[in-house]
Amino acid sequence: MENSAVLVGIYKQGCEKECFKSLNELERLAETAGANTCAKLTQLKNIPDAATCIGKGKLEELKEICQNNSVSNVIFDCELTPAQIKNIENVVECDVVDRSMLILDIFAQHATSAEGKIQVELAQLKYTAPRLIGKGKDMSRLGGGIGTRGPGESKLEIDRRRLFSRISFLQSELEELEKNRQVMRAQRERSQIPKACIVGYTNAGKSSLLNLLTNAGILAQDKLFATLDPTTRKFDLPSGISMLITDTVGFIRKLPHHLIHAFKSTLEEAVYCDFLINVVDSSDEECYEHMQVTEEILNSLGVTNKPILYVFNKSDLTTNEKLFDLRYINSSKGRVVNVSVKDKTGCDELISQLEALCRYGKKRLYFLFPYTSQGDLSNFYKSSEVISTEYTNDGTLVYAWVDEKTENKYSTYKK
Numbered sequence: 574m575e576n577s578a579v580l581v582g583i584y585k586q587g588c589e590k591e592c593f594k595s596l597n598e599l600e601r602l603a604e605t606a607g608a609n610t611c612a613k614l615t616q617l618k619n620i621p622d623a624a625t626c627i628g629k630g631k632l633e634e635l636k637e638i639c640q641n642n643s644v645s646n647v648i649f650d651c652e653l654t655p656a657q658i659k660n661i662e663n664v665v666e667c668d669v670v671d672r673s674m675l676i677l678d679i680f681a682q683h684a685t686s687a688e689g690k691i692q693v694e695l696a697q698l699k700y701t702a703p704r705l706i707g708k709g710k711d712m713s714r715l716g717g718g719i720g721t722r723g724p725g726e727s728k729l730e731i732d733r734r735r736l737f738s739r740i741s742f743l744q745s746e747l748e749e750l751e752k753n754r755q756v757m758r759a760q761r762e763r764s765q766i767p768k769a770c771i772v773g774y775t776n777a778g779k780s781s782l783l784n785l786l787t788n789a790g791i792l793a794q795d796k797l798f799a800t801l802d803p804t805t806r807k808f809d810l811p812s813g814i815s816m817l818i819t820d821t822v823g824f825i826r827k828l829p830h831h832l833i834h835a836f837k838s839t840l841e842e843a844v845y846c847d848f849l850i851n852v853v854d855s856s857d858e859e860c861y862e863h864m865q866v867t868e869e870i871l872n873s874l875g876v877t878n879k880p881i882l883y884v885f886n887k888s889d890l891t892t893n894e895k896l897f898d899l900r901y902i903n904s905s906k907g908r909v910v911n912v913s914v915k916d917k918t919g920c921d922e923l924i925s926q927l928e929a930l931c932r933y934g935k936k937r938l939y940f941l942f943p944y945t946s947q948g949d950l951s952n953f954y955k956s957s958e959v960i961s962t963e964y965t966n967d968g969t970l971v972y973a974w975v976d977e978k979t980e981n982k983y984s985t986y987k988k
């Protein structure tokens with residue numbers, strides 16, 4: 574069943590263009606959640622109305638549109654308070670949700686792992702539930718519309734009495750899962766394998782890229798937030814080095830702070846990696862803004878000063894001029910490569926950039942281990958990437974890529 578929605582945005586003086594761009598994106602979000610947009614309404618408002626967000630006249634206009642088009646959802650691009658939702662609903666007589674509730678609704682549909690489901694439900698109970706409680710309507714009516722879907726098949730429970738005990742139960746479950754994640758991370762840390770995290774705006778082609786490299790089999794769709802749960806895969810580079818690559822949830826503008834907080838443990842994959850693979854949809858006319866949003870979210874997660882490989886994807890849909898521009902502007906911030914995951918172009922360059930990043934800060938050196946130091950040699954093998962081994966009269970001569978720590982530890986054997 575297709576729902577029909579009206580989108581509403583308010584903007585400050587001079588920010589009209591920005592508002593339209595944001596509403597276009599809201600339309601894509603609504604579409605992903607299963608709602609067709611039948612109208613978009615905007616109003617210049619430097620300060621939102623405390624009771625109804627938009628002004629009285631606009632609200633009447635909204636009511637008329639809703640009635641004439643049998644609209645089932647009104648979606649506001651800004652955050653609404655529970656009271657505003659209630660007041661607006663009383664006038665327009667259909668369900669009202671805001672951008673965060675819509676995003677959470679999409680997350681609810683796309684969460685598959687236990688951790689993902691708990692994170693979504695917790696965020697819904699903290700954000701959406703207070704906005705649904707006290708609507709003063711028959712709650713049994715809920716369940717179909719945007720904002721009321723829970724993760725999986727379940728319905729978002731909005732019984733006030735059960736709310737707090739459910740929140741504390743889920744919080745303790747999440748803490749357990751976070752501990753597991755930390756243990757897994759610590760294991761990966763010890764393994765010395767270089768770790769990269771794919772980040773970027775939603776729909777940039779992050780999952781498609783990991784699928785191309787590793788046959789990961791992740792669902793890649795022309796939908797926003799197709800991926801919610803992180804997936805890590807091993808990728809063997811042609812030189813023989815193995816690396817781990819993690820695909821994560823995409824970013825979006827106006828991703829509210831509480832949502833970032835709710836997904837901190839999954840987003841934190843970006844904190845613990847050795848370098849970032851920042852995938853950008855170069856064909857999107859908004860791609861410069863997308864890159865800025867990505868950078869802001871990474872900053873808010875405390876991810877700064879990590880080596881970055883910018884992957885300008887969807888080159889099949891972009892002009893050479895734009896690709897040149899993107900490379901030119903960003904080449905001072907990191908490595909750059911143009912690819913089309915769809916046409917499989919640019920892969921060789923991508924892979925050689927990955928090779929270079931995996932060896933970031935490493936040196937190629939010779940070490941000579943006397944035959945009496947075989948214990949040290951076998952430990953050395955574990956922490957270095959051997960290029961060649963030769964058995965000489967004086968011992969085993971090893972040529973290898975090593976990091977500074979390994980170089981110092983085995984400095985007595987250095988040739």
Ligand SMILES: Nc1nc2c(ncn2[C@@H]2O[C@H](COP(=O)(O)OP(=O)(O)OP(=O)(O)O)[C@@H](O)[C@H]2O)c(=O)[nH]1
Pocket residue numbers: 774775776777778779780781782792793794795796797798799800801822823824886887888889890912913914915916
């Ligand atoms: N034309 C073209 N389409 C691409 C390319 N790479 C990915 N796509 C398409 O872009 C859409 C989004 O791809 P995904 O891999 O799901 O993007 P994502 O970044 O993982 O998105 P989220 O998980 O939703 O954040 C899909 O429909 C892909 O088929 C490309 O190089 N060219």
Ligand SMILES: [Mg+2]
Pocket residue numbers: 779780781792793799800821
């Ligand atoms: Mg994805």
